[in-house]
Structures are given as C-alpha cells and as structure tokens.
Amino acid sequence: METRTEISSLGEFGLIKRINEGVSTQLPDTVKGIGDDAAVIDNGEDFGLLSSDFFLEGVHFDLTFFPLKHLGYKVIAAAVSDIAAMNGIPRQVIVNVALSNRFSVEAVDELYLGIKTACRDFNVDLTGGDTASSRTGLLISVSVLGRVKKDRIAYRNTAKPNDLLCVSGDLGGAYLGLQLLEREKQVFLVNPQMQPELDGKDYVIQRQLRPEARMDVVYELEEAGVIPTAMIDVSDGLASDLLHLCAQSGVGAVIFEDRLPIDDQSFLAASELNIGAITAALNGGEDYELLFTVSQSDYEKIRNNPKITFIGYMTDNKEEVVLHTKSDNRVPVTAQGWSNV
Amino acid sequence: METRTEISSLGEFGLIKRINEGVSTQLPDTVKGIGDDAAVIDNGEDFGLLSSDFFLEGVHFDLTFFPLKHLGYKVIAAAVSDIAAMNGIPRQVIVNVALSNRFSVEAVDELYLGIKTACRDFNVDLTGGDTASSRTGLLISVSVLGRVKKDRIAYRNTAKPNDLLCVSGDLGGAYLGLQLLEREKQVFLVNPQMQPELDGKDYVIQRQLRPEARMDVVYELEEAGVIPTAMIDVSDGLASDLLHLCAQSGVGAVIFEDRLPIDDQSFLAASELNIGAITAALNGGEDYELLFTVSQSDYEKIRNNPKITFIGYMTDNKEEVVLHTKSDNRVPVTAQGWSNV
Known part of the structure; x- marks a missing residue:
C-alpha cells in the first residue's frame, strides 16, 4: 500500500523545505x-x-x-x-x-x-x-x-550581530482592517439592512484594501547613503518574517515591545475587536512594510526619518529571537505559516 | 442598473484585447x-x-x-x-x-x-x-x-511577404493523444476492469503527456547561421498561432495541406478517432513546436534538417491566410481560443 502523508503534517514551511531539498x-x-x-x-x-x-x-x-x-x-x-x-x-x-x-x-x-x-x-x-x-x-x-545595483542589494541572510533592527511604517493595521471587514460581513449576513460601522477606521481598512509597497523608503535609504545589511518585507507578519531573517542570517534578535510602531487607529481597532495590538503587530500579515538591519555606524543617517522605527537589535545567539516586554520579561517570538485546510 | 457583459461574448482574444487597451x-x-x-x-x-x-x-x-x-x-x-x-x-x-x-x-x-x-x-x-x-x-x-543575443531575437510581428514558413517536428499529436486518453477514461468509468487500449499509441500519448520544448531547433538554427524573420510556438494550434503571426506582422500566408508534417501514429489515431488528421494538425494545441519564417536566401541552410518542414510562404495580402488543399482549393484558416464556460 502506498504511503500517504498529509501536507498538514508538514505545514507551509515544512512543505517548502521539502520541495527545496536537493534543489541547487x-x-x-x-x-x-x-x-x-x-x-x-x-x-x-x-x-x-x-x-x-x-x-x-x-x-x-x-x-x-x-x-x-x-x-x-x-x-x-x-x-x-x-x-x-x-x-x-x-x-x-x-x-x-x-x-x-x-x-x-x-x-x-x-x-x-x-x-x-x-x-x-x-x-x-x-x-x-x-x-x-x-x-x-x-x-x-x-x-x-x-x-x-550590485553594490546595493540587500539579502535576508546577511544580518550581523549588533546590527540594529528597523521597520518602516507601522504594523498590524492590515490584519486589524481585515478583522473589521470580516466582522461587518457577518453582521451583514445576519441583517442586510445594517450599515457597516467603519467610521474612523479608514486607516486600518485602507491598510488591508489598498496597501502600499515602500518604494519611498528604498529611495530614502539610498539618499541617506545607507545600504541595509539585510532586509525582508513584512508580508507574513513581523514575527514570521523576523524569524526568517534571523534563521537565514544565523543570528538572534531582541525586539522591544514598547518600540513596535502601531498606529492609534490600530490600537482602537484592536481594543474594539478584543485583539492585543502587540499580537496584531507581531502576527498580523500583509502590512508590506520593510524590516531591515543596519550597521550601528549607519543609524545616525536614518534616525530622524519619521518613516523608520528602531525596534531592536541582532545578537550572536541564533537560538534566541525574543520580545523584550514592557514589564522587562523576555518571551520567545513564534510564528506560523498557512496550514493546508 | 449596472451593465453586465458576459466574458463569453468577447471570447479569449476579445478579452485579451480589451485588457490590453490603453496599456503602453x-x-x-x-x-x-x-x-x-x-x-x-x-x-x-x-x-x-x-x-x-x-x-x-x-x-x-x-x-x-x-x-x-x-x-x-x-x-x-x-x-x-x-x-x-x-x-x-x-x-x-x-x-x-x-x-x-x-x-x-x-x-x-x-x-x-x-x-x-x-x-x-x-x-x-x-x-x-x-x-x-x-x-x-x-x-x-x-x-x-x-x-x-540582441541580434538573434525573433519576434512575432516581423515576418515579411515572400518569407518561407517552416515548422519543427510534427503537428496534431498532442491533441490526438489527449482524445485517446479521454476515450480511455470514459471506457474506464463505464467498466473499471477494462485495460486501456494504448498499444502502438505511445508516440501520441507522449506528445500529450510529456512534450518537449524545441531548444534543439533553436540551437541548430544558430549553428546553421539562420535567424528566423519571425517565430511563435505552436501552443494553441497551427491555425491560431499562424493567424497571430500574420496579424501581428501585417502579412498573409499560404500553407499547403500536403506539406503539413503529421506522424504516422497521428494518422492512425486520427482515423481510429474519426478526426481528420489535418484538422488535428491545424487546430489541436499543445504540440509546442516552433512555427517560424525565414528569408528565402536562408532556406538552403536548413532544408536538409529533418526536424524542419517547409509548409508555406507569406504574402502581402494580410486579409488572406489560406490552406492550399490537395485538391487545389484554397480555404481560409480559422481559429478560436478558449471560451469562458
């Protein structure tokens, strides 16, 4: 009898790993x-x-x-x-x-x-x-x-210990926008006469429905004379994408809870939805912001750019990617991809 | 009330044309x-x-x-x-x-x-x-x-009147292979005990299930010192792809029924399936052969290549893409893309 292994037993990243085995x-x-x-x-x-x-x-x-x-x-x-x-x-x-x-x-x-x-x-x-x-x-x-340009390319696997970790824009909004839209859909299904309650939520809705790619940040980094030591876009969520960046670079990271950039509307939406804003920032996807590392000597060149937030730093302990909480605890950052339903 | 136009009213090529309008x-x-x-x-x-x-x-x-x-x-x-x-x-x-x-x-x-x-x-x-x-x-x-290489590229829209029209390999096999497989599937659905009758049909089955791209022909054209004046691959069927080539080049074409390369197995399969072999060659897709034009002065360089068949020539009458039949009639070549079901 033939063996049948469910894809769900591997998960998205396990499946990708298996597909890529032996590919050179x-x-x-x-x-x-x-x-x-x-x-x-x-x-x-x-x-x-x-x-x-x-x-x-x-x-x-x-x-x-x-x-x-x-x-x-x-x-x-x-x-x-x-x-x-x-x-x-x-x-x-x-x-x-x-x-x-x-x-x-x-x-x-x-x-x-x-x-x-x-x-x-x-x-x-x-x-x-x-x-x-x-x-x-x-x-x-x-x-x-x-x-x-060959001397400007930024890979995922070239972050170094002590590099500073930065992110563009703010996080979690696209995910929270999606949750609001899903909620309004359910309300509508129950009562088609209900008008959607999305007043004052335009920003998070827009983050979901009409995201922007951060080409502005790419150009501004060039103008500032900065080449990120490593970069990835935040499409799966900060946690997942940071773990990719760390694993591929062979480094660890510490990120600070009180540094995570979260828009006021995102806080309000998270509160209304009973979702932690930090959870949304860490695990909500589709923000399409840029997550990147820079050498400490470059940080001065971008620290006054309002589009860029310093959120942590890279370490030489590749076993440890942690969130430093407001209460000074350190909790492991975890992530998951899609699972085959 | 909003207008609703069915995609089927445009067809594949009409839809593509509409999508591409205004794109520069x-x-x-x-x-x-x-x-x-x-x-x-x-x-x-x-x-x-x-x-x-x-x-x-x-x-x-x-x-x-x-x-x-x-x-x-x-x-x-x-x-x-x-x-x-x-x-x-x-x-x-x-x-x-x-x-x-x-x-x-x-x-x-x-x-x-x-x-x-x-x-x-x-x-x-x-x-x-x-x-x-x-x-x-x-x-x-x-x-x-x-x-x-910049001087070797072959576009679809650069065929000239009096260029000779050539095709690699043979035509219709992939379509006939598909028809055989579909037939065996129906037989199997009626009686799962029946064994598939595919003896002596390995070539047409292979044309459907395991087609080859003709990189060998690309290399042999280079070795022969020939650059096609225009080229397209036969994925939709000879008729459809020839019409693309003619329309985009603003030329007409005459192809000869008795020059169309058809494998013996394709003839046998066509006969068994009650499909005209010429019809399969003209309208069956997925052969992935190369259809190309060469200037007359280049023809000597490739005429002895057994992989290449001369099937016709291009004319300056862009309104006329015709099949010259064995009985010396000329019938218009027609084609269709997929229609949205």
Missing part, C-alpha cells in the same frame, strides 16, 4: 535561487530580481468585501514589495488571471483599473500575462522583474 | 511588452525574456489520466517553449503551486520530480516559487526568464 542552481548568472524575496540574476551591469506570487479567491481574498479595483492595486503592490525587500527597483510585471463565468467584462475592467493604477503609481510596465477560464472564482498570479 | 510601456528597458511569447527587457549586454503561464486542474489538465510527474515536466517544457519562440535560451524558472488537501506530500514529491527533471533536461535553474493552499485542486503558475 547550476547557471553562472543565477546569483541567488530559492530562499529570498526574489531570485537574483546577474545581468552584467546590474542584478535582475524575479519574484512571483499567487492571489486566490477564498484563500487570499474575499470578494464580498474586497473591491476588485483595490484587489488589482494590492496584487501589484505586493509584487513590488518583494523587489523593495531586495533594495531594488521594480520594472516589469506580468499578471496571469483566471476567471469563472461569475465574472463580467465590467468586473475584469475594475480589476485591471486597479492593476494599471498601481503600475503607474509604482512606475512599472505591465508587459503581459496569461488569461484562462477558471472553475472556481478568481485566480491571480503576479510575476515581477526588478533591478538593483 | 514607459520604461526605457522595456523593449517589448504585451503581444509576443515573452516580454523583452534590455539588460545592456543582451535581452532578457520574461513569460508566465497558468496550468489549472480541470481546465488545462485532468489528473485522472495525467501523472503528476509528467505534469511537472510539461509545465516547465511549456514555459521553456515560450523562450524558444523568441529564439532565446531559458535560464531561470519560478513555479507557484497551490494545493487542496486532496494532495498528499507524496503527490507533491511526484510533481516536483517532474519539475526538477525538466529543469535539468532544459538546463534551467528552479529559483523560487510561492506555495498556497487551494480550495479547488491543483493550480500552477510558471514564470520563466530567458536570454537572447
């Missing part, structure tokens, strides 16, 4: 294969950056509250964020879209309005894509090609 | 955006080539008869074929895979065995990919990055 790159122009936000290709004059992601209805987004125009914008922003995470500049995107017959031509127009708006905002060219019919809703795959 | 490229390194087998990016020393395609269970493949190992091989071959169609060399691939809980870890291993085998055979590096959970079976998106 052979070509001289492949500088970096699996394991970072983007693959790195030697183009001679500079490095090319290649990344691709899925966005699947019912898994990654819920169209009962996610406007197609915003979805189109978000999938491009998320792709751009992968290039930003390498300290690179996005250039070309290819968008594959599969649709069931539930979708009208007008719906496709809305989706592409968002895609094209994001392409203009992030200064990338839409250069192609496959279209297909789908049996099950809307399926999107976005591939992005970027560029980075 | 802005960046100086985007040499070619939408409209060819791959986007073309100026890397300085050479051109980069970027393409991405969907492979969706229930739409593009049926796992009741498609072994996962072969599927893994095929999705890479199809991606490589898009680079071959630009006269380029594939370098890096990224494979996004989404799975429902129907799939075991062993199934994922089989799929990746095929993917990794194809990567080795075609000399490309597997450099990343997204994994996700899916509500509906197996979803795959493959992105490929290739390279081509």
